[in-house]
Every structure is written in C-alpha cells, then in structure tokens.
Amino acid sequence: MQDTGRPAPPQLRTTQVDPDDRQALRAWAVPSRTAFLEAAPTEEGLEDRRRAVRGHRLTAVHDTVAGEDRVVATLRSFDSELTVPGAGPVSVDAVSTATVLPTHRRRGLLSRMLTADLERARGEGHALAALIALEAPIYGRFGFGAATRATSLVLDHARVAFRPDAPAATGSLEFVPARRTDELAAVHDTARRARPGAIARDAAWWEAAGRRGEGRWLGPRGHVVLHRDEQGTADGYAAYDVSDDSVGRVPNGTLHLRDLTATTPSAYRALWEFLASIDLVRVTRAADRPVDELLPHLLVDPRAVQTGPVDDFLWLRVLDVPGALAARRYLGCGTLVLRVADPLGLAGSTVRLHVAAQRCGADGWVCPEVTTTDAEPDVVLPVAELGSLLLGGTSAVALQRAGRIEATPAAAQALATLMAAPEQPWCPTWF
Numbered sequence: 026m027q028d029t030g031r032p033a034p035p036q037l038r039t040t041q042v043d044p045d046d047r048q049a050l051r052a053w054a055v056p057s058r059t060a061f062l063e064a065a066p067t068e069e070g071l072e073d074r075r076r077a078v079r080g081h082r083l084t085a086v087h088d089t090v091a092g093e094d095r096v097v098a099t100l101r102s103f104d105s106e107l108t109v110p111g112a113g114p115v116s117v118d119a120v121s122t123a124t125v126l127p128t129h130r131r132r133g134l135l136s137r138m139l140t141a142d143l144e145r146a147r148g149e150g151h152a153l154a155a156l157i158a159l160e161a162p163i164y165g166r167f168g169f170g171a172a173t174r175a176t177s178l179v180l181d182h183a184r185v186a187f188r189p190d191a192p193a194a195t196g197s198l199e200f201v202p203a204r205r206t207d208e209l210a211a212v213h214d215t216a217r218r219a220r221p222g223a224i225a226r227d228a229a230w231w232e233a234a235g236r237r238g239e240g241r242w243l244g245p246r247g248h249v250v251l252h253r254d255e256q257g258t259a260d261g262y263a264a265y266d267v268s269d270d271s272v273g274r275v276p277n278g279t280l281h282l283r284d285l286t287a288t289t290p291s292a293y294r295a296l297w298e299f300l301a302s303i304d305l306v307r308v309t310r311a312a313d314r315p316v317d318e319l320l321p322h323l324l325v326d327p328r329a330v331q332t333g334p335v336d337d338f339l340w341l342r343v344l345d346v347p348g349a350l351a352a353r354r355y356l357g358c359g360t361l362v363l364r365v366a367d368p369l370g371l372a373g374s375t376v377r378l379h380v381a382a383q384r385c386g387a388d389g390w391v392c393p394e395v396t397t398t399d400a401e402p403d404v405v406l407p408v409a410e411l412g413s414l415l416l417g418g419t420s421a422v423a424l425q426r427a428g429r430i431e432a433t434p435a436a437a438q439a440l441a442t443l444m445a446a447p448e449q450p451w452c453p454t455w456f
C-alpha cells in the first residue's frame with residue numbers, strides 16, 4: 026500500500042471505540058457531529074447511536090488539545106451486503122462517519138483512517154467497499170467510483186390518473202404501528218435482494234425506524250401503510266410524514282415520502298394510488314428515488330411526476346478485481362482483458378473476463394470466467410472507474426469518450442454491453 030506521504034504528527038494516536046463505553050462513544054460522537062455541522066448529541070441521541078452502531082468498527086484519532094485528550098477524527102465501518110446484477114447479495118465493507126475536525130483538516134487523517142480500513146477489509150476477504158459521499162471530489166483518489174444514482178421527485182396529485190393497462194391494484198392496505206417493523210423488514214429484504222445497488226438493513230436499522238420523532242425515518246406526524254396481496258402476504262409498504270401549508274381554507278398538504286418499497290408491480294401501483302388519493306394533500310415529495318422510477322410509465326400524464334436533480338449516491342471501491350467481476354452475472358457474452366490500476370496499490374491487476382453464452386442460467390444471466398493474465402489489455406482503467414461500471418449504472422462508452430478509460434471505441438462498446446443491466450442500480454438506504 027502506498028503511504029499518503031503526510032505522516033500524522035506523533036502525538037496523534039488511533040483507537041477503536043466500544044459503543045457500549047458511553048464516555049468513549051460520546052467523545053467519538055461529538056467531533057463527528059461538529060464536522061457534520063450538527064449539534065452535540067442529547068442523551069437520547071447518544072443512546073440511539075449506541076444501538077445503531079453496535080457491532081460496527083469505530084475508529085477514533087486522538088490529539089492532545091490544551092493538555093486534554095480529544096478525539097479529532099472518526100471513521101465507522103461495518104460488514105453488510107450489496108446486491109449485484111444477476112447474483113443477489115455479496116459481502117461489502119460499508120464505510121461511514123468519515124469526519125475530521127476543522128482544526129485538523131488536510132493533514133492526512135482521512136487518508137490514514139480510510140486506507141487502513143480498506144486494507145483491513147481486503148485482508149478479510151471483502152471484494153468491495155461502499156460509502157455514500159457527501160462531497161463528490163473526495164473519494165476518487167481512494168479508488169471509489171460513483172455506482173448508483175438517485176433523484177428527487179414531486180407528484181402532483183391532481184394530475185394522477187392511472188393508465189387502463191397499468192397493473193391492477195389488487196390486495197388490501199392497512200396502517201400499521203411504526204414499531205411493528207417485522208413485515209416491513211421482510212418486504213424490504215425481498216426487494217433489496219433483487220435490486221442491484223441495494224444494501225441490507227439490519228435489525229438495529231429497523232429498531233430505529235420503529236421509533237418516531239424529528240429527524241427520524243418516521244417523523245412525529247408520519248404513518249406507515251402496508252400492502253398485502255390477496256392471500257394476505259405483505260408485499261409492499263410506504264412510510265411518509267405530512268406537513269400542512271394551507272392558507273385560509275384552501276387545503277395544501279404535502280406528503281413527504283420517506284420510503285416506498287414493493288415486491289410486485291400491483292403493490293407498487295396500489296401504494297402510489299393510495300398516496301395520491303389522500304384528502305387535503307396536493308403533492309407528494311420524495312428524495313433518493315431510483316432514476317428509472319416506474320411511476321411515470323403507469324400514468325396517463327407522465328409529467329404529473331417531476332424528477333430531479335439526479336445525484337450520485339452509493340460509491341463503490343473494488344478491493345479484489347477478479348472477485349468483484351466474478352461476483353456478478355452478465356447478460357451479454359464476450360471476452361475482454363482489463364488492466365485495472367489502483368492508486369493505493371490494493372487491487373491493481375490484469376484480468377481476462379470471459380462470458381460464454383453456453384454458461385447461461387435459466388434466468389438468462391451468465392456466470393463469467395475471470396482469470397488473471399499477462400495478456401495485452403483491451404481496456405486500461407483506474408479502479409474507481411471499475412467501481413462505477415460494476416453495477417451497470419455507468420456506460421463504458423461514456424467513460425471512454427470522457428477519457429477516463431483507455432480503450433478503442435469498439436472495446437468500450439463491448440465492455441458497455443457486457444456490464445449492462447436491465448435496471449438502474451439503486452440504493453434506498455442511508456448508512
């Protein structure tokens with residue numbers, strides 16, 4: 026692994042924080058919230074945090090400030106699962122809470138914490154690491170590439186009419202208490218296993234979701250509505266908060282959709298139809314929705330749904346090139362030699378990716394053969410670009426035209442065809 030070139034001053038030391046050590050957790054949480062421009066945690070907030078991060082790896086960098094030991098930088102990571110095209114979930118090192126106090130910025134502390142975590146993850150056999158970037162220019166240098174995108178949407182309820190050929194809304198809907206999350210978790214788990222880009226939500230995530238309040242998944246005025254199919258099995262849910270901006274006697278409510286997950290098109294339609302029919306509400310606003318949202322296709326007037334802006338969401342870091350390429354399945358076929366360059370020296374290698382039609386499964390996805398090779402490459406690319414390509418959300422043709430990968434137009438097209446996936450990758454979960 027390359028050194029960052031900027032050794033931390035000797036008085037800085039790194040520790041691992043036990044979330045059950047309340048004093049250590051507070052010392053860790055306060056500077057991270059300062060860096061995120063948030064207030065120091067309340068006792069209740071700290072307890073929430075403790076529950077959410079139990080079992081996670083919490084790194085703290087300490088400095089001596091005015092004679093006192095202070096945490097000046099933090100990083101959190103945990104083992105999770107990420108769904109890849111055609112093959113379901115694979116293990117991933119999920120990285121979060123990368124913060125450095127403004128007094129200690131640009132001394133290489135993020136570099137030190139992040140490279141140590143990536144090296145550990147690779148050593149433990151993870152082929153991938155993932156994070157959600159607050160600022161886009163930071164993580165490319167660490168080998169992360171933007172792999173999923175998300176968009177906001179506004180639905181104008183007055184313009185909603187479903188097309189006659191839209192899937193019928195069968196089954197039933199019911200409000201469920203926020204704390205009764207078992208069926209919601211089961212619906213989400215089924216959905217995320219089928220959606221490239223989605224990561225797992227653990228029991229602590231759902232436990233937190235079950236508690237209402239400002240800034241939580243379900244705000245103080247929020248509701249969860251559960252959809253069941255005709256056999257009574259839960260197959261979709263929507264969680265939303267509401268606000269009322271009525272002036273005088275003209276109703277002007279807004280529904281703030283926190284989460285809508287469905288495992289069938291019928292449940293999906295039923296949930297949107299329900300939301301659009303709630304009295305006193307004029308619009309639904311939602312953030313972090315998929316860029317290939319189904320809803321406009323179901324409506325007589327697709328412009329009832331206004332989308333944008335579109336932003337990157339999940340960033341992927343390949344830690345093992347053959348492992349990452351072999352983890353997913355492919356719909357095309359062909360053979361390409363890829364030379365992957367890694368600025369941190371963790372995963373650089375040259376591999377032959379061979380996808381043969383006769384290895385096609387019943388579902389059409391093909392299991393690849395991936396081997397290291399000394400052959401001349403068809404495509405030379407930085408590891409960050411491989412992270413962007415892996416889930417099928419970015420086209421190799423675009424990266425070649427932008428000068429970010431070296432390939433002939435024909436080789437870029439062949440790689441784009443191999444990596445293509447029928448759905449845009451989407452991660453609906455902040456971590």
Ligand SMILES: CC(=O)SCCNC(=O)CCNC(=O)[C@H](O)C(C)(C)COP(=O)(O)OP(=O)(O)OC[C@H]1O[C@@H](n2cnc3c(N)ncnc32)[C@H](O)[C@@H]1OP(=O)(O)O
Pocket residue numbers: 060061120121122123124125126129130131132133134135136137156157158159160162163166
């Ligand atoms: C996964 C997540 O947790 S996303 C949240 C990230 N955290 C935040 O946004 C909170 C506020 N910001 C911070 O806490 C810090 O400024 C951090 C964590 C972003 C950066 O920490 P630092 O210790 O200053 O980073 P470090 O000194 O290791 O810099 C590494 C490189 O990234 C660059 N870099 C760091 N921050 C930024 C930035 N905001 N924009 C562009 N480049 C940046 C540095 O210039 C440096 O590049 P160089 O090696 O070419 O000189």
